[in-house]
Amino acid sequence: MSLASAYGQRINPYPGKLVIVEGIDGSGKSTQLALLAQWLRSEGHLVTFSEWNSSPIVRATTARGKKRQLLTPLTFSLIHATDFSDRVERDIVPALKAGAVVLADRYVFTAFARDVARGVDRQWVRALYRFAVTPTLAVYFRAPLQVALHRILSGRPKLKFYEAGMDLRLDPDPTESYKRFQSRIQVEYEGLVPEFGLATMDATLPVEVQQRSLRELIRPHLVGIARSPRAEGFEAGEEQRA
Amino acid sequence: MKRFESYGQGVPGLELGDLSGWLIVVEGPDGVGRTTHVNRLRAHLEQLGYAVAETGLTRSDLASRGIRRAKQGNTLGANAFNLFYATDFADRLEQQIVPALRAGFVMITDRYIFSLMARAIVRGADPDWIKQVYSFALMPDVVFYLRIGAEQLVPRVLADGPFDYWESGMDVPMGEDLYDSFVNYQGRIIHELDALAKEYGFHMLDATRDVDDISDELCASVTRLLMKRPAGAAT
Numbered sequence: 001m002s003l004a005s006a007y008g009q010r011i012n013p014y015p016g017k018l019v020i021v022e023g024i025d026g027s028g029k030s031t032q033l034a035l036l037a038q039w040l041r042s043e044g045h046l047v048t049f050s051e052w053n054s055s056p057i058v059r060a061t062t063a064r065g066k067k068r069q070l071l072t073p074l075t076f077s078l079i080h081a082t083d084f085s086d087r088v089e090r091d092i093v094p095a096l097k098a099g100a101v102v103l104a105d106r107y108v109f110t111a112f113a114r115d116v117a118r119g120v121d122r123q124w125v126r127a128l129y130r131f132a133v134t135p136t137l138a139v140y141f142r143a144p145l146q147v148a149l150h151r152i153l154s155g156r157p158k159l160k161f162y163e164a165g166m167d168l169r170l171d172p173d174p175t176e177s178y179k180r181f182q183s184r185i186q187v188e189y190e191g192l193v194p195e196f197g198l199a200t201m202d203a204t205l206p207v208e209v210q211q212r213s214l215r216e217l218i219r220p221h222l223v224g225i226a227r228s229p230r231a232e233g234f235e236a237g238e239e240q241r242a
Numbered sequence: 243m244k245r246f247e248s249y250g251q252g253v254p255g256l257e258l259g260d261l262s263g264w265l266i267v268v269e270g271p272d273g274v275g276r277t278t279h280v281n282r283l284r285a286h287l288e289q290l291g292y293a294v295a296e297t298g299l300t301r302s303d304l305a306s307r308g309i310r311r312a313k314q315g316n317t318l319g320a321n322a323f324n325l326f327y328a329t330d331f332a333d334r335l336e337q338q339i340v341p342a343l344r345a346g347f348v349m350i351t352d353r354y355i356f357s358l359m360a361r362a363i364v365r366g367a368d369p370d371w372i373k374q375v376y377s378f379a380l381m382p383d384v385v386f387y388l389r390i391g392a393e394q395l396v397p398r399v400l401a402d403g404p405f406d407y408w409e410s411g412m413d414v415p416m417g418e419d420l421y422d423s424f425v426n427y428q429g430r431i432i433h434e435l436d437a438l439a440k441e442y443g444f445h446m447l448d449a450t451r452d453v454d455d456i457s458d459e460l461c462a463s464v465t466r467l468l469m470k471r472p473a474g475a476a477t
């Protein structure tokens with residue numbers, strides 16, 4: 001499979017910036033992204049969040065597939081790519097055109113790690129996501145597996161079937177299955193760091209230390225991009241969505 | 243050697259070694275008469291004692307409802323639509339086509355990946371990309387292509403009622419009204435199918451001929467194929 005038709009070719013040509021965070025569950029990436037959003041807004045930047053499952057129709061199909069356990073590794077991968085494609089076309093690209101800082105909690109690398117952990121072909125899934133705009137900044141939150149598992153499992157969550165990787169029949173116990181599935185995902189993530197040049201964050205550091213590093217990582221990309229005339233509270237992206 | 247192979251890496255977790263049966267594909271544009279020919283072929287094969295199963299676009303358990311809803315409101319981006327169709331196809335491949343082949347059926351498929359590739363390419367998808375997306379598909383035993391020109395298609399479609407929004411490519415759109423868009427859209431679909439026919443070696447059936455002549459040729463070709471390549475035998 002030729003590299004020319006894999007992910008990585010669609011460089012962001014727009015004035016906006018795309019910042020994405022990746023990592024296994026419990027790595028603390030969502031907390032850091034929320035803090036970053038607050039700070040960016042206080043600095044007067046236009047900020048929008050891109051959420052997973054943006055299209056209600058695709059969301060309904062995904063929910064149906066999960067609930068009735070109809071999804072296989074292949075269809076799990078494709079339905080998530082369908083949803084992601086809709087997000088890119090209707091959500092991310094328009095916001096980038098408008099000059100916003102677009103923040104995404106998880107991006108294509110989640111699919112690369114999770115789908116391959118399910119047995120999907122590595123090259124195929126990279127080709128599948130060719131339509132995705134490459135991020136301005138991609139940060140991988142690296143947490144030891146035991147730390148991340150403890151953060152998630154100490155709350156005694158009821159793990160969902162696919163979330164726990166139960167479709168892979170790794171272990172009949174959902175918690176054991178979840179641990180083994182997360183471990184596989186982490187192995188894939190570690191391979192993605194050098195492959196795609198992801199920035200890494202030590203997710204065991206205190207929250208405020210990580211946040212300072214994250215701001216330093218993004219700062220060079222903010223030079224010369226649009227700011228709101230009002231210094232704070234300008235949340236055009238959110239208003240539009242509501 | 244396995245009876246079936248996929249174009250690329252195949253379906254994750256799926257062993258192809260125990261598949262027998264036959265995979266017969268009928269391709270062609272909207273309104274060319276595929277349904278008629280599929281029905282006749284099915285009756286012919288059942289007469290001969292073969293077990294026949296059938297599938298076609300958007301008939302998956304997983305995605306058919308969602309695609310129908312998305313078409314009603316045109317609420318999905320073009321590329322997301324391409325991938326929604328790929329999801330539907332993957333579900334049918336895994337849940338309908340593969341089990342039927344495993345059970346030794348003749349699986350007749352009313353359109354396969356090729357129509358889906360054509361509609362994606364016409365909507366701006368890169369041909370290499372969409373071919374890679376569908377590289378998990380099984381190579382059929384044969385692809386019959388009911389070939390017709392767009393202008394010859396018009397009277398047939400009109401005889402069945404007004405032009406369909408999607409069959410006219412109005413989501414793109416390709417003309418001032420349904421007629422113009424239909425002719426332009428179907429013309430471009432046919433152009434892409436012609437290119438795929440060359441690349442993948444389709445069996446061409448001139449669809450401007452008499453319906454009985456076409457189905458006679460189709461039935462005879464499939465019968466010959468089934469005799470020549472018994473179920474479970476090596477290719």
